[in-house]
Amino acid sequence: MSSPNATVAAPAGIAQILTEAPEAAAARLSGRLAAQAAATDQEGNFPTEEFQWLRAAGLLAAPLARSLGGADLMQPAHTLDLLRTLKHIGRGNLAVGRVYEGHANALMLLQLYGQPDQIGRWAADAREGHLFGVWNTEAQDGVQLEPLENGRYRLLGSKTFGSGAGHLTRPLITGKLPDGGWQMFILPTDEQPTGLDTSFWRPLGMRATASFRVDLTNAEIGPEDLLGQPGDYYHQPGFSGGAIRFAAVQLGAAEAVFDETRRFLRALGRTDDPYQRMRLGELAVLIESGNLWLRGAAEHAARPATDAEATVAYANLMRTAIEDICLKVLPLAERCVGARGLLRPEPFERLHRDLTHYLRQPAPDAAVADAGRFVLQHSEPAHSLWNA
Template sequence: MKDDAALRIPLADGREDCRLLADLAAAAAVEDRGEASIAASVDRLRAAGWLGAGTPEPDGLFTRLVRLAEANLSLARLYEGHVNALRLARTLGDAEVWAETRALADGGALLGVWGADGATPLSIDGERLAGGKRFASGLGVVSHAVVTLGQGEAVRLALLDVSDPARHRPGSWRKTGMRATVSGDFDTGGMLASALRWVGGPGRYLEEPGFIGGTWRIAAVQLGGTLGLLRAAADELAALGRLEAEAQVARLSPVLTRALAAGAFVRRAARVAEGAAGQAEPERAAALSAQARLLTEEVGQDAIAAVERSVGLAHFDEEARTGQIARDLATYMRQAARDAFLQRAGRWCLTRDEPFSALLDDPDA
């Protein structure tokens, strides 16, 4: 891993951040309805300096991801992809690729990571590319994406300019949630293979602690989305004079308690994955991050169910804020390979020859 101490920046936290997040939360509803493009919110992040190559330390990044997802889940999904692209270029790419990626970010570019292949997988056919990507988030706002080529141990990463609107197929995204992310297919057919800027060699993408160990960021976004949903439900019920009813408190309070407790676990997973412990014991980082993602998914599902019961039929109105957040959250939480994550993390924990209480120890202490 390259020495990136000079790239680390503190999380700006104060009135400016509060105003920014409030504005982004207000924009989320109109972006979901298609009345405004998420590009304007990306511009707000750019103006606030969030897209630069410097990223906060793990605690700061955890806080930033949670708060952004709490305000605007679709935007947080794009921002997490941007952070991931920077991490991949910095840790796996050579000096030239990292310099190029860093310059893009410092110039205000929004980056992404597109891993899912289309009906025809992305491949190199002579001097040209063939196939494409699906579920590509940020069409029209992401300028460059780190894309995968190949499968299994032969998978390789490359940085690719994806700004050509003629190659965007947003109409292929027919999901009920995360509509504001401008997701869809990207067609690479006919592009020059020389446009690929390789980011590491075959199989490097799968290395820990960066692969599954990096899913703590997804957990942080899931957690933020859950907290945003609960906040929206509380606001709706308060406006109706129903928030303090015993039934409402009984439904929502336990889920909020679990979400707050999950936050401590996700923060711990972040510290392990991004610190010396993760480098020394990569499987620990992978297991903790996978567990954090699974935990926040379970809490998120329970939050959706509790809010449906608490808000009632109004929750299912097309323009209901709670309904919009719940659709986005349910869609985002449907990440791939859930069962594989569960098996890998569970086996690592259950087969260790030590008391389970040792899993609570601080490995960096």
């Protein structure tokens, strides 16, 4: 483990303001991210340069409200823009997409539950280029908030799967209060000590996310760092409904597999093979199905009458469908490219590892079972089930 006094340097420079739509900026950067992905694919590494590109494009501020200098990406009416932005970043580099999705999630939560002065302060941090994220997962030594006499709190314990550890300067973290309440707070890691156990992260894929175990023991926070009320983190539909965001990143990786498969076959002159044509047709069906799910999720999120239960159920359907699409894309692409295509420096090996690992999101069976419970409890015909 690194020294418990290890700190994170604040970002250099000021983030640029968006001069184009977030989706267009992400699409423009996608190829550049892909070209750099192999260079960062090392355990303990992090796509530092890539996030400088996102900063320069204004994408770190994009999830903020327009009044805060952003592009309103987290508003329901702009859900499709958000999902496509995430997809393009994931298409370029799944590790970058994973960390950026966490950044967007944190900005959504702070805008939803923060006090006006907190929102203004944290929004300024995002505009200046600070990287946010969400650290919620923990093991037996989970994070606790110990009250001090001066009204501040001393932190005890650790988080696991702390994506971006050592690079996030404003992680949103959850911890347990003495009364058992589950409290969100944002820790300025460029000012407070954290210890990083890099040996925790020995993954199949997603090597460059730096998802270490983070020891927060002896860091201190004040009331101004607490976000919302105890239990707010798990409020629905925000908690489970957010699955549509990581599913969009996953679909981006599936699109990258599709694009690389076509490129590889063209380079080999195999485009006239009838079996390869059949496989590419099947891949095209899968990819377009995923894009239709993105549109459906966005339309559902934009409906003002949609209740929380229906939103969660639809998000569970969408994440299940995208997972199934990705799990079908991978073996089809393998058959197309054969053993030669799975040799480095071809990108398939990394794409396959990264996507396989990132698909292992928590509780996949419970998600689809919850969607089944919802449809069993409602009697509307199928054509209007999600419009009620």
